Amino acid sequence: MSANPPAAVPPAGPAPGRAFTAVVNPSAGGSAATAILVPLARALREAGAEVAVEYSRDLAHAAALARDAAGRGHVVLGVGGDGMVGCVGGALAGTEAVLGIVPAGRGNDFARQLGVPSDPAGLAALFLEGEPRAVDAVEANGVPVLGSVYAGVDAVANRNANRTRLRGSAAYTVGALRAVLAWRPADYRITVDGAVLDRRGYTVVAANSGFYGFGRHIAPGARVDDGLLDVVVIRDAPRLLFFAVMRELSDGSHVRRPQVEVLRGREVRIELLTPGRTLPYGADGELPGELPVTARIMPGALRVLAPR
Structure with a gap:
């Protein structure tokens, strides 16, 4: 002190x-x-x-x-x-x-x-x-987390930010820029409540909270008390277009683009189909492991002192 x-x-x-x-x-x-x-x-x-x-x-x-x-x-x-x-x-x-x-x-x-x-x-x-308020949590490969689980260029950016000496938004901005410039599109298999989707793109996010990465509003429709995960998929696009999407994360307007898909469900499994490739997944700013990851909603699992 x-x-x-x-x-x-x-x-x-x-x-x-x-x-x-x-x-x-x-x-x-x-x-x-x-x-x-x-x-x-x-x-x-x-x-x-x-x-x-x-x-x-x-x-x-x-x-x-x-x-x-x-x-x-x-x-x-x-x-x-x-x-x-x-x-x-x-x-x-x-x-x-x-x-x-x-x-x-x-x-x-x-x-x-x-x-x-x-x-x-x-x-x-x-x-x-x-007074305590009941909010949802997420079980990611058996480990409870709070905000979101994400697997793609954002997880790589997270890794870059954790390794830098920069602080605050600068760490995330520089980390994201480095990640995007080096990114190769990933082939995902996404299973949402049993429905299977194959997608090629930049990231898949299973969001309980709408924000991640220092205030980026990745899932503007997400609610922490609705018993659902908002699954945001950013599909493959030219890098210049992806940079435009990144700018739009500040206000959530990216979800209006055709390259962005939003699903909802209680259980989401994210797998990487690209042979010979590994990819980390992130959760609450940490990197617990590599794909695959299964995220399950834990309705009302946490009592927190927060405004209603």
Whole structure:
């Protein structure tokens, strides 16, 4: 923690007797995490709440810390970006535990979808006074995640962004540019609730949340509480056209293009048909493995403090 923390945020209101454990990714957001967490913890304590802070060594440790805190009846705060929030939320999915999101990473896309505030005062008010909301999660090859599962040029861009020293949107922009310039179209087999489609293109996204990749609105119709995945397929197109599609991801208007196909279902399997080729799949900003991947919706599996 900083020796000279920012000024305290005024208490958000009468404390409802909640106890919190913040599970922190020390590397996510760097000093940004401290800048949010210090005044947030102070505001919660001044309102009478109990606050513990735990620093994780890695994602597996973060999941264990989250389950331990939930077992003690604490609201678990995931402090970091989408990878940390997805890990902590995934560890709590299917239980009665409550998650709070402290957006302190590069993307913060699940927090963006839920409308979670990013300032300490707004977070304190939400955590002290908000009621848990049931949202869907996704099981990807048996592992619970929150936002989306994607397999294509975006997963390669994700890998590039994770390897760069750049921060924020610059990491995703440069990573995506490098991925697109080197991309060779992939042949996919996509099975949505038993219906089989073969497609050639740039990516397949099974989205619970509408946002990914630092605010790109990949699935504007996606809802986190409808019990469905929005499956977005970006089919093969000239690179110049794909760059136009990338620009349109900022507002979701790409879905009007004929090269973009949107399906919906409860279970999606994505396979790569290109012989001798491997392709990573991404989930919540992490890269858990390579295709194939099966994504299944987990309706109402997570209780989270978020605006309704």
